[in-house]
Amino acid sequence: MSFETISVVGLGYIGLPTAAMFASRKKKVIGVDVNQLAVDTINRGEIHIVEPDLDMLVSAAVQQGYLKAVTTPEAADAFLIAVPTPFLPIENEGDIPKPDLSYIKAASQAIAPALKKGDLVILESTSPVGATEQMAEWLSEARSDLSFPQTHGESADVNIAHCPERVLPGHVVTELVQNDRVIGGMSKRCSERSVELYKTFVMGECFVTNSRTAEMAKLTENSSRDVQIAFANELSLVCDELDIDVWELISLANRHPRVNILEPGPGVGGHCIAVDPWFIVSKTPSLAKLIHTARTVNDRKPEWVVEKVRLAISNYLIANPSKTAREVTIGCYGLTFKPNIDDLRESPALEIVKSIAEMHPGTVIAIEPNVDSLSIDNVKLSSLDESLMTTDIHVLLVDHKQFKKIKIHDEFIVDVKGIWQ
Incomplete structure (x- = not known):
């Protein structure tokens, strides 16, 4: 038919x-x-x-x-x-x-x-x-x-x-x-x-199976990615503690013919990878321990990023004793859950910016070339050019193509994607 x-x-x-x-x-x-x-x-x-x-x-x-x-x-x-x-x-x-x-x-x-x-x-x-x-x-x-x-x-x-x-x-x-x-x-x-x-x-090709296996296939695909990203994110925490450049480390490790470590970031977002593993965990909580741990690692990464920003503010004020926190402008680059799209669903970058705006008494601006409007309390949507002129602390959250074309050499940078540092 x-x-x-x-x-x-x-x-x-x-x-x-x-x-x-x-x-x-x-x-x-x-x-x-x-x-x-x-x-x-x-x-x-x-x-x-x-x-x-x-x-x-x-x-x-x-x-x-x-x-x-x-x-x-x-x-x-x-x-x-x-x-x-x-x-x-x-x-x-x-x-x-x-x-x-x-x-x-x-x-x-x-x-x-x-x-x-x-x-x-x-x-x-x-x-x-x-x-x-x-x-x-x-x-x-x-x-x-x-x-x-x-x-x-x-x-x-x-x-x-x-x-x-x-x-x-x-x-x-x-x-x-x-x-x-x-x-x-x-x-x-x-x-x-x-x-x-x-x-x-x-x-x-269309591969035929039963409905339960088809449901599980999608969850498995995204849970696998989540576990791999969690390894990279946890590695970034370890390297930060040990004063090691995590991107250089991953690049060297990936020279091994059977190693392919992903890149760390601010967390995991989107409507799939940040969500689907929980569907498995909720059904089999006593068995899906690795999947559960990976979700926890990735969910906690935004908190770590906010703490890095808090430390950057403190260091900036030490280096500029004549300024107060209210006079410090923080520029946050990228709000979407992945590069070069307008999708904000489950975006860790968006949650990080909200947290920064809540804890910082000064100006917080967001640079997101893929959206035209923004509704976050105490956050102004700004252009890249304006940010480069006014920002004191630069926070790189999403590696959009526009951000890869520039280099920021300011001392106070929190770069969770490794494109400026």
Whole structure:
């Protein structure tokens, strides 16, 4: 069965590019989002996020009539759910974060009235193991007149699968097409139909497994990265204590043919690596000890950076006894969770800047070339040129390409990416 109409629920950093990609292949796509501003923006042929080449895809798809955005789901042949999976509020310090599946539940309940026999529902949201089966239960509860694979297997009226996104912000348009996909159907039929759908535009290979393994595959990929980053971040703490240049050390160690140590930074951010390991830990807290430790190391790195800034302020005042702390300007370079994008989600740099603004009585400016506005108390968004003229203490948090083009030789620098020191 071919898929002529495809609904994508959640038009964010993954959902909108996916919707645009299907539309570029002349499929009728109905994008769904609760954000009216996002819906209106897309229907004008514009985009509300920053992603290279996406604006052209969306503009063409809307103009040609293949893509429209709505706030209420409509009938389709396939539904892709790409909504957030944040954490529930933590009640006590030290508690393990637990995933909040309310967005998936709301999306399931929203599409349920539009479902019909023969439809396919795919969960793309990064999810804890078992979330796809839970989604199937929510759909079954809402539509008792239809059968689902958890009870009817291959003969189910509605097919359900999990297919996690595996793309890098800033390269989403390319990687959606070229990357391999892991597809976990709740039955063989569910997987086969999912492969058929994705092959509309995916040039990479589609690897079929079950839904739980597909969920775990995405969590494993990002947890592996988190552990590797934690090693680099912990190494940076050790080297600082021992007065060793960590970047030189890593460069030398990586000369070994079987060693590939990553670079340290201010912590770990984004909607995946900083989040996904907790989904494993929350399910198996007594077993996922290394993953838990890595998360703790990376979560604590921002505190260490703030302490380095506090020390820099103290040293600056010692070197400039005529000044008070209120007269010291701190420039913070970079707010996003990784270089050369506008994504602030779970960004350790953003949290560091907030902490600096809370503890420093003087001026704090932020230099972030990828965002146009900023809402942090006591922090002013500034240009690079202005910062170079007014800043007393330079804090490099994100190695944007603009920052790599300059060298700052001032004495008071806190550089957590190693590009100025």
